[in-house]
Amino acid sequence: MxxxxxxxxxxxxxxxxxxAYPAVLRGLAAPVLYDYDPAFQATYQRVCEKLQPIVKSETVPLLLQGEPILGLEAAAASAIGKDDVVLNLVSGVYAKGFEGWAARNGAKVLELAVPYDEVIDPADVAAMLKQHPEVTVVAACHHDTPSGTINPVGEIGAIVQAHGALFLVDAVSSFGGMAIDAASANADFFITGPNKCLGCPPALSILGLSRKAWAKMKATAEAPRASILSILDWEDAWKSSEPFPFTPSVAEINGLEAAIDLYVSEGxxxxxxxxxxxxxxxxxxxxxxxxxxxxxxxxxxxxxxxxxxxxxxxxxxxxxxxxxxxxxxxxxxxxxxxxxxxxxxxxxxxxxxxxxxxxxxxxxxxxxxxxxxxxxxxxxxxxxxxxxxxx
Amino acid sequence: MxxxxxxxxxxxxxxxxxxAYPAVLRGLAAPVLYDYDPAFQATYQRVCEKLQPIVKSETVPLLLQGEPILGLEAAAASAIGKDDVVLNLVSGVYAKGFEGWAARNGAKVLELAVPYDEVIDPADVAAMLKQHPEVTVVAACHHDTPSGTINPVGEIGAIVQAHGALFLVDAVSSFGGMAIDAASANADFFITGPNKCLGCPPALSILGLSRKAWAKMKATAEAPRASILSILDWEDAWKSSEPFPFTPSVAEINGLEAAIDLYVSEGxxxxxxxxxxxxxxxxxxxxxxxxxxxxxxxxxxxxxxxxxxxxxxxxxxxxxxxxxxxxxxxxxxxxxxxxxxxxxxxxxxxxxxxxxxxxxxxxxxxxxxxxxxxxxxxxxxxxxxxxxxxx
Amino acid sequence: MxxxxxxxxxxxxxxxxxxAYPAVLRGLAAPVLYDYDPAFQATYQRVCEKLQPIVKSETVPLLLQGEPILGLEAAAASAIGKDDVVLNLVSGVYAKGFEGWAARNGAKVLELAVPYDEVIDPADVAAMLKQHPEVTVVAACHHDTPSGTINPVGEIGAIVQAHGALFLVDAVSSFGGMAIDAASANADFFITGPNKCLGCPPALSILGLSRKAWAKMKATAEAPRASILSILDWEDAWKSSEPFPFTPSVAEINGLEAAIDLYVSEGxxxxxxxxxxxxxxxxxxxxxxxxxxxxxxxxxxxxxxxxxxxxxxxxxxxxxxxxxxxxxxxxxxxxxxxxxxxxxxxxxxxxxxxxxxxxxxxxxxxxxxxxxxxxxxxxxxxxxxxxxxxx
Amino acid sequence: MxxxxxxxxxxxxxxxxxxAYPAVLRGLAAPVLYDYDPAFQATYQRVCEKLQPIVKSETVPLLLQGEPILGLEAAAASAIGKDDVVLNLVSGVYAKGFEGWAARNGAKVLELAVPYDEVIDPADVAAMLKQHPEVTVVAACHHDTPSGTINPVGEIGAIVQAHGALFLVDAVSSFGGMAIDAASANADFFITGPNKCLGCPPALSILGLSRKAWAKMKATAEAPRASILSILDWEDAWKSSEPFPFTPSVAEINGLEAAIDLYVSEGxxxxxxxxxxxxxxxxxxxxxxxxxxxxxxxxxxxxxxxxxxxxxxxxxxxxxxxxxxxxxxxxxxxxxxxxxxxxxxxxxxxxxxxxxxxxxxxxxxxxxxxxxxxxxxxxxxxxxxxxxxxx
Missing domain, CATH: 3.90.1150.10 (Aspartate Aminotransferase, domain 1)
Known part of the structure; x- marks a missing residue:
């Protein structure tokens, strides 16, 4: 056979x-409400607020309407300007791939690389930052999925924060499956999605952002506006009283709520x-x-x-x-x-x-x-x- | 009460x-397959191919993984370079909104505008093009939803094609609800989505593209690559043998197939x-x-x-x-x-x-x-x- | 058209x-568990217990695995023996139809009838019972659906209880849509289902039973056992620790739980x-x-x-x-x-x-x-x- | 853990x-139509007709609105009168359990029994029938689930048919999972359901009936009418032009259609x-x-x-x-x-x-x-x- x-x-x-979890699949099949219907706007706010205690970000988590690669590209486009110097920590294919996005607005990109079956040593990051005080942004991939390896982002994040740079973490395929969140990663941009360990289909990004992250984006001239790549456009969209920059993916939001409820209820x-x-x-x-x-x-x-x-x-x-x-x-x-x-x-x-x-x-x-x-x-x-x- | x-x-x-139609909601709840599973790749190809006879585009319709505003922004970013001259036909808020995207790569944008309770007269387009032989791209909104008005894109398109420019049509909120398609609109970019008259939730764009559209994008230096805004990256993705640039929205694709089947079966x-x-x-x-x-x-x-x-x-x-x-x-x-x-x-x-x-x-x-x-x-x-x- | x-x-x-309500349809689509799985047995008990405060029966409501016509037939078969004398209150087609079931075990059936566009007058019931002290069971249809009329079962029930007879009420198409329950109807058998005003598909019966009802069934020699018509077989089946006489309709139970939750949540x-x-x-x-x-x-x-x-x-x-x-x-x-x-x-x-x-x-x-x-x-x-x- | x-x-x-199969779960979630709506009546007929080529019964298969135990009880009640002599072939718990139903109308029940880890030998049936020419009905359980054993019903059926008796087969937990159907079992009553190998939830019975079976039920005075146990009431209900004796389980019928389509499409x-x-x-x-x-x-x-x-x-x-x-x-x-x-x-x-x-x-x-x-x-x-x- x-x-x-x-x-x-x-x-x-x-x-x-x-x-997806069966309950998520059923969530996807819920009636599709008009995005400006107050019932849906309340749902959207509720979903974002339910995410905060699990994402543990300083501000209410932000949803982007595309799978997490959108979150990664949008973060790079929004946070990294031409005057930035980025230290990209590369222990795998996904981290390496971030380089192109980091450089899109003209920033200089430094790299700390290890073989793809190893992980980044925080001491090397400290040394590199000492050597390069000009670094303003550090990017890391928590779980570089094509290698199945976990980088010690918490320790690295502490070093980055002490240095005063912005810390951008790709936690797409680890969040929800292990003890990792924006706070414990010391991340300013904690970029993840519901389509891996939360058991949703791919279609949304979740961004846990620090106040410093918001300030940096607002100070970045190149940060997209009126674009699917804009994070700034969505700043207040989680509030039921505020408009959406464009139509959110209603069915996926419904599915996400089911996933969060499951996650919290299981513990x-x-x-x-x-x-x-x-x-x-x-x-x-x-x-x-x-x-x-x-x-x-x-x-x-x-x-x-x-x-x-x-x-x-x-x-x-x-x-x-x-x-x-x-x-x-x-x-x-x-x-x-x-x-x-x-x-x-x-x-x-x-x-x-x-x-x-x-x-x-x-x-x-x-x-x-x-x-x-x-x-x-x-x-x-x-x-x-x-x-x-x-x- | x-x-x-x-x-x-x-x-x-x-x-x-x-x-959404009940059958579409049930489609969304189908098991989520791995995007590289051959069973899903076959589904993806089948869905794209089922779209062609209804979109009536020269090439197999292309899906982008975001609601149609992504399709519009991506089309502008991909097709309009700094040397282009765009004629934007404005009879409403949505057409006017396209101006920003048309200009993003530095193109010059001309406008033919009418009050927002009227529609564009093809004769005016002909006159304008005669006056502006340098126009390389014409953009129109078929149904400018905030006005509830329908522009005569078929006639306009014939004029545009005779002029030799590229014709880009926003048919988001009319396709599937009236007799309009890429062929009858004489459109090179026929941009629509399943979330209006096909009865799906918002999350996907459908692009019906002419061979001329593909040639133009390939010749446009600014056309995005390695970005959610890239159309070129997705050129062959509809083929079950080819990779996806990034993960498609699996559940929404399943929902779309149900919508197409309903549409064709009802007639x-x-x-x-x-x-x-x-x-x-x-x-x-x-x-x-x-x-x-x-x-x-x-x-x-x-x-x-x-x-x-x-x-x-x-x-x-x-x-x-x-x-x-x-x-x-x-x-x-x-x-x-x-x-x-x-x-x-x-x-x-x-x-x-x-x-x-x-x-x-x-x-x-x-x-x-x-x-x-x-x-x-x-x-x-x-x-x-x-x-x-x-x- | x-x-x-x-x-x-x-x-x-x-x-x-x-x-059905959309949430009920999604409930029907939940995974089908093995009926003897403790997770399902807990669900079954929970559903029965959630019904009690809304059915307001003396004992935990009982589910039968067929649409309410099963509940009606089973009640007649279980509660009415050959020595009983039944007073059937007829103001419509459904009440009249109960006559055959009332007589199935050989009981004598008296009738108090009014034209089918009128309802039963409680005073007539009182008079009839005075005249027929031998009556042991009174049957009424609360909402005789083919007439769209509502009988005053609460008042009638008080008279029946004073008389000492058993009161059997068909509340199939009124329960959940108006203020009626086993307590306010003074009913010993309050027979209803989720497929009318609770917004479920047809497939289950709900029985709200008094302690007197249970005693009567146990004393009725003809009461079915080892049959789909048996109520007695299901007496303890709602308890998660007890076996089911045969396999319950798992999906419908899941749908019913969604309906109860909606009903209670809306108020x-x-x-x-x-x-x-x-x-x-x-x-x-x-x-x-x-x-x-x-x-x-x-x-x-x-x-x-x-x-x-x-x-x-x-x-x-x-x-x-x-x-x-x-x-x-x-x-x-x-x-x-x-x-x-x-x-x-x-x-x-x-x-x-x-x-x-x-x-x-x-x-x-x-x-x-x-x-x-x-x-x-x-x-x-x-x-x-x-x-x-x-x- | x-x-x-x-x-x-x-x-x-x-x-x-x-x-249940995912497609069946989604089928259960389809809109619930009114049973007398012509669209549902057409569905009901179509489902019954789709069953015939797989059940291979002489007449269009009949659905009863309860899990297969209803089919078994109803068949016994409808086909076996007080003048019948039943030979019950017992190789397990389920076959033994049929005895009570076989005797419900007063028929004499003979038994051919083997230990519960063995199966019936057709030669013993032949011998028994020779010894008991008065036998009018033979009952067998194809797959006695509590033993996990398969009886050779095809051979037995040939002997029963040659004898001239009615052959009643419980194929509940084998049909759809192996090569068995009404024709190959030589069965007059082929009783099964969709809730085992067809992958539906429990709630329906499927009966494949021979013309002889119909004749016998019509000749059996005790055959129930106006009861959930009636088979005769449902004789014409599969026809879209005919009424249902009572409301069928709409959602389960929708689920069953999905199951049949899967079964036929897989082969x-x-x-x-x-x-x-x-x-x-x-x-x-x-x-x-x-x-x-x-x-x-x-x-x-x-x-x-x-x-x-x-x-x-x-x-x-x-x-x-x-x-x-x-x-x-x-x-x-x-x-x-x-x-x-x-x-x-x-x-x-x-x-x-x-x-x-x-x-x-x-x-x-x-x-x-x-x-x-x-x-x-x-x-x-x-x-x-x-x-x-x-x-």
């Missing part, structure tokens, strides 16, 4: 989009615990089958995605295709520099349940074996169970 | 967002007929109550929205608030120059059913009377019925 | 099934008020068009359905067909003896909003006129508005 | 209710193949862990449910509770005589995907080990994979 490429998959264990700590355990079990299973994690140290492996190095001689795309055809399981590839070198298993939102690690390990192992790289699936799955049972 | 502002409305008869001509009849009945009812339409001539009043002049001495915002509080009906205000001067009743998608005109006329008339401007509701509603019965 | 019989209707203004008094006003406005409009209500006195016309006498010479079925074809509005016919003699407009759950009366009056009037019985629609609709505005 | 009893389960791998053979493979993989895994199946021979183990004998000394209820608490997996117990002696894993509808066998085997093995009966999970899971890979 083989699954055809257009057959519905049985398990989507990707790094996002992941399937963030509980949500994080199941993400962590799923990742731990997944790593245990993969390693028990003799496979290597991509991150050099398990200490900084993400609790929301497990990146497994592709064994030599294996075509990674063919491997994922086999996983899907044979078992109906969808996994994620690497991106850019990591493409072809690793496979990623997402542990995000509804799929952050320990037994999904079992599914992933068995399917990955089975397909690998089918492609000629034999692994002992029994050992792998037993290790998954042992990790779960030890919790 | 009064409806509180946060009570759910009973009827949303706005110019968009309107409520576009039948859909248009109920839009036209609803508008006609609405106009008849309003006029029978002694009220004036905003458009100077009923001949160019939109079949997808009826704009009614606010009687002297009436506070339009208070009037809409009364309509909602008293009857649970939500209507739209004017925008910009028309704000406070007219009220709009949308006839779009699921609300383009003749009997909704009855609801709108009675609720509007009842609230007007309550605010001191007495109208004869019986005469108004009888006129609505008579219009329906005459069809 | 005509709606084909298989086109989706625009307005379903029937006496049930009515369309029963508010819900009743909009039912009452919708009915009042509907009656006003119909009468203003010179039409007669079916109930002899407006004093006992139902707030949840308006029955309009069909004018002489009009084919009632053709009239409803015309209402649907011309306007997309679905209305209900009479049943049995009232079939062909009246048309019913439901005001139930989501359609109990005053402006729906406008839709009904106009559509009914328009179709009537089209069939040759001219009425003044303007006068009708103005009367609807006047009734709403006077509230 | 432990799942609380009221936490949502992660996997519902029961013998029904199982979770019944493909659906059966994944049921069979899931069961085979599950059996392989369980046996590899040294556990015994409940069925004496794997040859008659069901492809839609795997029954595993509970190892000596293990409390089966505690075992299932541990499976749920530890892994979030819900399994089914035995029933009646098999309660406490086996655990059942369902392979039905959406859960009939081979990798679910992996989940079940690991979770069952893990919990068993936790309770002190150590098994080798690695060996079990490897056997599951091997079975899948061999397919």
């Amino acid at each position: 083989r699954y055809a490429p257009t057959d519905s998959p049985v398990f989507t264990l990707t790094t996002g989009p992941v399937d 963030p700590e509980n949500v994080w615990a199941r993400h962590a355990l799923t990742a731990k079990a997944c790593r245990a299973g993969m390693q028990a089958m003799g496979l290597a994690l991509w991150p050099k140290s398990e200490g900084f492996a993400s609790p929301t995605a497990t990146a497994v190095r592709t064994p030599d001689g294996i075509d990674e795309a063919a491997l994922r295709a086999e996983v899907r055809a044979r078992y109906g399981v969808v996994l994620s590839s690497g991106r850019g520099e990591t493409l072809g070198r690793l496979t990623r298993i997402g542990h995000m939102g509804p799929t952050a349940q320990p037994l999904y690690a079992l599914v992933a390990v068995a399917a990955y192992g089975g397909a690998l074996t089918a492609l000629g790289h034999s692994v002992d699936i029994g050992t792998g799955t037993a290790a998954v169970l042992a990790a779960i049972d030890a919790s | 009064r409806y509180a502002p946060t009570d759910s409305p009973v009827f949303t008869l706005t110019t968009g967002p309107v409520d 576009p001509e039948n859909v248009w007929a109920r839009h036209a009849l609803t508008a006609k009945a609405c106009r008849a009812g309003m006029q029978a109550m002694g009220l004036a339409l905003w458009p100077k001539s009923e001949g160019f009043a939109s079949p997808t929205a009826t704009a009614v002049r606010t009687p002297d001495g009436i506070d339009e915002a208070a009037l809409r608030a009364e309509v909602r509080a008293r009857y649970g009906v939500v209507l739209s205000s004017g925008r910009g120059e028309t704000l406070g001067r007219l009220t709009r009743i949308g006839h779009m998608g699921p609300t383009a059913q003749p009997l909704y005109a009855l609801v709108a006329v009675a609720a509007y008339g009842g609230a007007l009377t309550a605010l001191g401007h007495s109208v004869d509701i019986g005469t108004g509603t009888a006129a609505v019925l008579a219009a329906i019965d005459a069809s | 005509r709606y084909a019989p298989t086109d989706s209707p625009v307005f379903t203004l029937t006496t049930g099934p009515v369309d 029963p008094e508010n819900v009743w008020a909009r039912h009452a006003l919708t009915a009042k406005a509907c009656r006003a409009g119909m009468q203003a068009m010179g039409l007669a209500l079916w109930p002899k006195s407006e004093g006992f016309a139902s707030p949840t359905a308006t029955a309009v006498r069909t004018p002489d010479g009009i084919d009632e079925a053709a009239l409803r067909a015309e209402v649907r074809a011309r306007y997309g509005v679905v209305l209900s016919s009479g049943r049995g003896e009232t079939l062909g003699r009246l048309t019913r407009i439901g005001h139930m759950g989501p359609t109990a909003q005053p402006l729906y009366a406008l839709v009904a009056v106009a559509a009914y009037g328009g179709a009537l006129t089209a069939l040759g019985h001219s009425v003044d629609i303007g006068t009708g609709t103005a009367a609807v508005l006047a009734a709403i505005d006077a509230s | 432990r799942y609380a009893p009221t936490d949502s389960p992660v996997f519902t791998l029961t013998t029904g209710p199982v979770d 019944p053979e493909n659906v059966w193949a994944r049921h069979a493979l899931t069961a085979k993989a599950c059996r392989a895994g369980m046996q590899a862990m040294g556990l015994a199946l409940w069925p004496k021979s794997e040859g008659f183990a069901s492809p839609t449910a795997t029954a595993v004998r509970t190892p000596d000394g293990i409390d089966e209820a505690a075992l299932r509770a541990e499976v749920r608490a530890r892994y979030g997996v819900v399994l089914s117990s035995g029933r009646g005589e098999t309660l406490g002696r086996l655990t059942r894993i369902g392979h039905m509808g959406p859960t009939a995907q081979p990798l679910y066998a992996l989940v079940a085997v690991a979770a069952y093995g893990g919990a068993l080990t936790a309770l002190g009966h150590s098994v080798d999970i690695g060996t079990g899971t490897a056997a599951v994979l091997a079975a899948i890979d061999a397919s």
Whole structure:
């Protein structure tokens, strides 16, 4: 029995989009209200206000009407002017990708880079900033998803704040799945979205902004206005009494409210615990089958995605295709520099349940074996169970 | 009995967002697939291909991941370079608003304007182009929603094409509700979305592009790349074999497919007929109550929205608030120059059913009377019925 | 423009099934849990317990897994034995229909009947019971839907209780739409369902039972066991610790919970008020068009359905067909003896909003006129508005 | 990490209710039409007619408005009169349970019984019928779910037909998951439902009836009329031109249509193949862990449910509770005589995907080990994979 490429998959264990929680899907199906209807304006304000205690930003979180790549591009466009000097901390493909946006208004961009299977050392950031007192903005990617690694943004943020620069953090694929928020990251721009660990579809950005971030944007001449890239246009839009710059994505806002309610009702700590355990079990299973994690140290492996190095001689795309055809399981590839070198298993939102690690390990192992790289699936799955049972 | 502002409305008869068709709401609730899953990539291609026969564009319609204001801004950014000369045809607030985008890359912008209760005369366009052979791009708004007026874009487009300029048409709030498409508009950029007459929530743009449009964007140095504003990045994304520049709005794509299927299954001509009849009945009812339409001539009043002049001495915002509080009906205000001067009743998608005109006329008339401007509701509603019965 | 019989209707203004509230439809789409899963058993108990304060029964309300006709048949089968003498109070088709079930186990059935456009006089019940001290069970229909009339069950119930008989009340199409419950009806069997004024689809019965009712069923030898008709089998099934006699209708239970939550959150008094006003406005409009209500006195016309006498010479079925074809509005016919003699407009759950009366009056009037019985629609609709505005 | 009893389960791998297919859940959320609306009557007819080619009954399949236990009780009540002699073939709890219904109208009931881990031998039926020429009705349970065993109803049916008796088959939990239908079972009453292998929630019965079945019911004086137990009342209800005896479960009908469309579009053979493979993989895994199946021979183990004998000394209820608490997996117990002696894993509808066998085997093995009966999970899971890979 083989699954055809257009057959519905049985398990989507990707790094996002992941399937949405059932309650989120039902939220998406709620009646679509007129954006200026007071009932919808009240909903919009309520959703933004519900986000604040979980995002822990100084100001009410701001929504942009596009998946988080919009939040990242808009933040760069709004916060970084031609006179800024940006220090871009690069430990992976996504951080590297930020460089182009950082430079869009003409700013100078410095880089502190490490190999993509390592993470940034806060001491290096401190040293770099000492050497470059002119740096005004530091950008970091908390979870560089294509590597499955977690950078110590809290420590880095403290250094950045002491330096007096603006700290911009991409927390798209970690927020909601582990203990990270604008406050603990010491971030001025905490950019994330509901489409990873909160279990929504992709279509919105969430920005947790400090007062310093707002001041900087207002002082940045290049900050977009009357554009989908504008953050400033949306400053007061969360208030039910104020207009929207343009029509918000009503259905997605409804879905987001369902996701927040679920998250708060389950309890963030509980949500994080199941993400962590799923990742731990997944790593245990993969390693028990003799496979290597991509991150050099398990200490900084993400609790929301497990990146497994592709064994030599294996075509990674063919491997994922086999996983899907044979078992109906969808996994994620690497991106850019990591493409072809690793496979990623997402542990995000509804799929952050320990037994999904079992599914992933068995399917990955089975397909690998089918492609000629034999692994002992029994050992792998037993290790998954042992990790779960030890919790 | 009064409806509180946060009570759910009973009827949303706005110019968009309107409520989505039930089948679209269910489409939004479909499982969220990974964007690179072949099953989703096949869906994405299928949706784009299903759009072509209804958009009637030379190339496969392109989706952008934001409501149509993104489509408009992106088209301007991609197609209009600093050396272009744009003729902006202004008969309303939305057309006027395009000016800023037209000029963003430094192009010169000429304007042909008429009062906002009139429409553009093709002969004036011809004269203007004769006078300005340097014009390279002409922009028009088919249905300038804040006025409820329909411009003769087909005739204008023929003139523009003969002139050799690029024709860019905003058909956001008319497409799907009347006989308009990229071919009949002679448009190179036919910019619309599913969130008006197709009955979807706001979150996507649909662009019907000519081969000339593609050539122009490729020749425009300023055309965005690696940006949410990029159209070029998405050129091949509709093909199931090609990557997406960034994650598409999966749930909204699912909803859109349901909308297209409904539209095709009902038959576009039948859909248009109920839009036209609803508008006609609405106009008849309003006029029978002694009220004036905003458009100077009923001949160019939109079949997808009826704009009614606010009687002297009436506070339009208070009037809409009364309509909602008293009857649970939500209507739209004017925008910009028309704000406070007219009220709009949308006839779009699921609300383009003749009997909704009855609801709108009675609720509007009842609230007007309550605010001191007495109208004869019986005469108004009888006129609505008579219009329906005459069809 | 005509709606084909298989086109989706625009307005379903029937006496049930009515369309469900959007939140109920989303509730139906919740994941289906195993009935013995503790999470579902907890849901089932919670739903039953949430019903008690609104049904106001002595014991926790009981759900049967079929639309309320099951509740009625099961109550008769369980409570009435061959030695019972039943007084059946007949003011309409539904009450008359109960006779067969009352007699199923061999009981003697007496009848107190009035014409179907009148209601039962409590004094007549008192007299009848005095004359027939042997009566052990009295059955009444609160809202005999095919007549649109409301019987004074509270007063009747007090008389029945004083007599010492069991009082069985069919409150299927009134509960949730007006002030009626097991306590105020003095009912031992208060039989209703969620598919009328609570705005659910048809599939469940709700029984509010007194302790006396339970005692009587246990003493009735004929009471079904191991049957879908058994009430006794379900006695403890609401407790999360107890088994179900057979699988409950999981999805419908989920929908019901959403309906209860809506009802409680809106506030029963508010819900009743909009039912009452919708009915009042509907009656006003119909009468203003010179039409007669079916109930002899407006004093006992139902707030949840308006029955309009069909004018002489009009084919009632053709009239409803015309209402649907011309306007997309679905209305209900009479049943049995009232079939062909009246048309019913439901005001139930989501359609109990005053402006729906406008839709009904106009559509009914328009179709009537089209069939040759001219009425003044303007006068009708103005009367609807006047009734709403006077509230 | 432990799942609380009221936490949502992660996997519902029961013998029904199982979770519905996503498309079915969305079908349940479709607008609720009035049952007498011609659009709904057309839907009802279409659903019944779509069932015929898959149920393969002589007459258009009939729907009853309650889960299949209603179908079974109604069939017994309608087809078996006091003068009938019934041969009840008993290989499990459900078949035994039919005895009470078979006898309800006073018929004589003979029994051919085997131990509950065996199945009926057609030769024994032939012998019994030879010995008892007076038998007029034979009843069999195709898949006696509490045992997970499949009876050879096709062969038995041929013998019954040759004898001239009526053959009544309970195919509730096998239909849709394997090659079984009214024709191949030689059944006069083929009683099933959409809530097992078709992936709907429980709330409807499907009856495939032969012309002989209809004749017998019409000749049976005791056959219920004007009752929820009546089949005869529904004879013509499938026709869009005919009335319903009472209101059908509109939402469930909508869900059923979605299920049928899925089933036909996937292809019944493909659906059966994944049921069979899931069961085979599950059996392989369980046996590899040294556990015994409940069925004496794997040859008659069901492809839609795997029954595993509970190892000596293990409390089966505690075992299932541990499976749920530890892994979030819900399994089914035995029933009646098999309660406490086996655990059942369902392979039905959406859960009939081979990798679910992996989940079940690991979770069952893990919990068993936790309770002190150590098994080798690695060996079990490897056997599951091997079975899948061999397919």
